[in-house]
Amino acid sequence: MRKALISMMFVFSALILPGCWNRTELNELRITTATGVDLSDGKWLISYQTIVPSTMASGTGGVSGGAGQPAIHVFSVRADTFNKARNLSNLETSRRLYIAHNKVVLIGKEAAAEGIGQLIDTYLRSTEARETVYILVTDGRANEFLRKLVPPEKLPGASYGEILDKETELVSIFPKTSIYDFALHLHSDSKSIGVPVVTLFGEDTIENKEELESLDVLKKTSQPLKMTLSQLAIFQKDKLVGWLNRQESLGLSWLTDKIKGAEISFPCSDNEKNQNSITVISSKTKLKPIKSDDHYTMHVKIKANGILMESVCNEDLSKPEVISGLQKNIEEHIKNDINASWDALQRLGADTTGFAEIIHRKYPKEWKEVKDDWENEFKKMEVKIEVSVIIKRPGLIQKSFNAS
Template identity: 30%
Template sequence: MISIAILFTLTGCWNRLELNELAVTVATGLDKKGSKILLSQQVVNPGAIAAKGGAAANNAPVTLFQETGNSFQDAGRKMTTSSTRKVYTGQLQMLIIGEELAKEGLSDVLDHISRDHQYRKDFFVVIARGTKAENILKVYTLIDLIPANKMNRSLDNSSKAWGTTASVRMDQFMSDIISNGKEAVLSGIKVHGNRKLGETIENGQQIDPSARLQYNGLAVFKKDRLVGWLNAEESKGYNYTQGEIKSTPVVFPCPRGKKKITVEVLRTQEKTQFKKINGTPQIDIKISLEGNVSDAQCAIDLSNPETITQLEELTEKDIKRTIAAALNAAQTKYNSDIFGFGDVINRTNPKYWEKLQKDWDQAFPDLQVNVAVKADIRRVFLTKKSFRERMEE
């Protein structure tokens, strides 16, 4: 009897699926099509990926399934009529949302994703800027054969080394949408070049492709609706306020002459605090960073401490300018608290925020934000003289 009872614990999963029965989706696109939703699924072609030669090696590494429906799930279920395998989204890397759909509102889309157990919520979300999401998913890419891998890695790398993008995952995006004290931002992606030629397999076989996928600006949300875009300078300023700048160059004119100096910013730290002055709310943002002089076209003495101090001040001035640009766009153009100042107030003084939040749309545009930046240049790399100076010697 004991042996028979143990057998019941050894039964397999009732809803298991074999790998050869699945169409593994790595990127999903959502567009508005009239009053309906156009769902595009970028599915891996395992035969083309595994092949080293022969006919299979010349096949497309991914294929695109598309279907229109009254809702996200409706379109997904209708897709079974064209796919020989069950579409599986458990390995999803990218969700691309068309700009037109994002402007209309994403609450219905987010409701479906939050309920469906198959989605892991750790994939990146971006907005197709000036085009449809389906057009993004049709472009063949170089180096990374699977376009979803290219988009994933490029977003991650650019956010760490450039600072004008935001690598936002679905769980964070949904949290910001729900929050009463912070609005959401997402990176924009567009097709750079000839889109039609980019949809041919030859695009991924050229040294200089006819079309490339390129991230461009940050999308600003108000609740679940896209309301506008930040340019590159404003996007970088926003990321400074979030402490998300891992590394980025700051380029400014030399103290004398028309040449340029580049300071590579490293190890930034951000601290945002709330205070009340005579009953009026204010926000203090303090940015501290370390930097290296990576490019000096000027005839300046980098061994002189006064020169380093001057470069630090120029670096601080430039960063404050980018932050001011981001603040101006959010407060005057979009009235969207993408910085999370409401969250800061709520954490500091919940009772005050409870009174303030109902009028936050009126208070936010006039909120005084004080920005302080402290730069510390530690290194000038291998030499304290410019290459031009050494050449003249």
């Protein structure tokens, strides 16, 4: 009787416990590491950078079986919608596209100007896509960038994400932007955000365009075309409206409290040509809006600490007055970057600083009167900047090596 009862329990458990009826084997998937979005004849041209499993299995940097082969394969599909393009990809590949491991979405310049609201909707609506995916804007066509290798990594798509992580932590000129960040700003009061721009530089030749098909490319010590972050693309709502250069973008990072690490070059007190270098190790930006009649002024207060990494000045760094002079030079340099950024944003009428949210919180009643005309109100705003810099450590020597 006991054995019969146990047997019945096993049978009952087998009926109610879930099985693997809807499983998907790994060898049935085509894993995507990066996606490109372009416009082509009024339709979306979606490009997918996918992994070639056989090359990833080898331990020789993408060389398998003695023959050179890239670790990625790129193909494009043209369609009216993003999901349709993904579905039509099944006509070109034997495996189903899997985008959960997608690291970055590259947006072509033409597609960015048209608007990427449909892309954001797709990523937020899909159960497989992740809203933590980074966004990059290209100064050309996105599908061309996806075909470029980024040594020493096997997967260019993954390397884009790593470059953005390192840039945000160490440089802070072009902080990373995710799908979630874009959506958050799209529905904010300011409705504006900055996205890093990737550029190819070097000599563009026919041979370079065919480099992924060439076996010799894996033997080169330096590729003729290289990738770099060069500008910041400014979006108003979901459309590209302008660009910020490096100085202007760094100034925006100061305004938005996104400085995690930065390198600042500044002149000596007695010689404008000689440049010193300080590494910023901490920074804090506080914003306080002030309303006077119908006019708004934003008070910006920045405190930063840094380490003096290079000095070519003739002064003795052991003297407090010398350090104080260097700190003032750094403060003026930061103010110049902020003013350059502020002038550029006001010309564009894009509140990428997020000042609208701050004024909304501080003056909720007054905000109702200006929110419908915020672009013009933003152009009339003023900023008052106060910067305080402390050099924590001047280094191991008190005088410049050139002056000693």
